[in-house]
Amino acid sequence: MPEPSSLLLSRQPRARWMRLDTAQLLKRFFFCERSLLVSQAGWIPAIAPLEIKTGMARFIWQSAETAQALRERVFELRFPNRLLEEEGADRALVELFSAVSNSPSAPAFLLSVGKVLLPALRDTYQAYLELSDSIADGPTHRFLSLALSEKEEQVSSFEQWSESALIHNPDLRKGALAWTHAVANRLSHVGGVGVGPSPCAAPVGLLPGSKTYTIPRRPARDPRFWPCRFYWPDVVDPTYPSGEGMQLQLRSAISHLNEVWAIEAGGVILSAFADVLPWEWIHNSARWTYDESRHCRMGYERLMAWGLDPAEIPLGTYIYESVSGADPAEVPLYLLGMLYFFETKNIRHKPARAKLFHGYGDALSEHDMDFDWADETMHAGYGKHWLKELLAVRGQDPAAYDQVRERCEKLVHDFVSTATPTEAASIKKVASSLVAKAACRT
């Protein structure tokens, strides 16, 4: 061994973390992002404002993309070991990111994520970028800088959403604050996220104030819109003309807006199968959920651009609610089946619609329909692939995916048959008045 005095030794901050230390930290971030996005996905149907549903869908996708990049980077750093073991020493921390799914109320969920978990991740990414070596670990710096800017936006959106949720539900304020306090205490008890070594904290059981989350039977709806089950007359009356010209422009935008059910279905299935299917499921279904939120926003933005009033725009629930006819334990399976059924049912009409809108000179409807079509082609693939995988994991015949689709068609049919004459008459009245309003704006 040479004498230290004869060697080039000095304190070098670049060498602060060795390759495997770095992999250990990035693995921690992966599991935190994964649990956080799964917790958010499950809450989508229970939160009413459209802005929060679509915003959370986008944040879930951002987290999934960050988690995917983290996962790949951990594999690179541990090459040739392709195993991304369990949470290991970070288990108690990761469990906390999952525990917020059992928040006692929607404002409590929004507040605890926005005030505790997201700021913890933001500060951790900031510290990581400052302390790690941008030469050796350059590939991480690129995607984690993006993740940091996304976290900043997420924190500010969650702060606004939780404040507005508390203004609308003042009776829930005390409970939400107590819950957020409990989450913050637990986070510091387990050592925070941070860039230090894992504290090896033992799991510490349920958080005080937890309420086991269950998927709502009826999805929460933004009260700004006209609430209904069936959002256009042709759903309950097949003889009602889908129309052409302005009526078709309107019908198409209303359909896009009502894809809110698909955001909710995406969120439910993502969380329900997160521990049953491999990581690629979460990655795909996060994108799927985000895409549906973009379709919903396309419709909303067109309707707003035409100067229509949300209070006169029908926002329905029937597709989501149709699965209530199935065995409650199978609701997530049929929500996945429902997405697959509607993707494959409507996709062939979309290029024709885009062409029609082009002919009308309605570039925005054409543009939205065409982008939507590209997404839906990908989604039909997701639906078939993951239905087959899910059936296989359950020990069932993967080829039975088409039977699930058929059962979904029947569930929707049965649910639509519960429409009352009053409901049918009301939606016809709302539709005609909307068409009349729109006609004044042409």
Ligand SMILES: [Fe+2]
């Ligand atoms: Fe869609």
Ligand SMILES: [Fe+2]
């Ligand atoms: Fe889709």
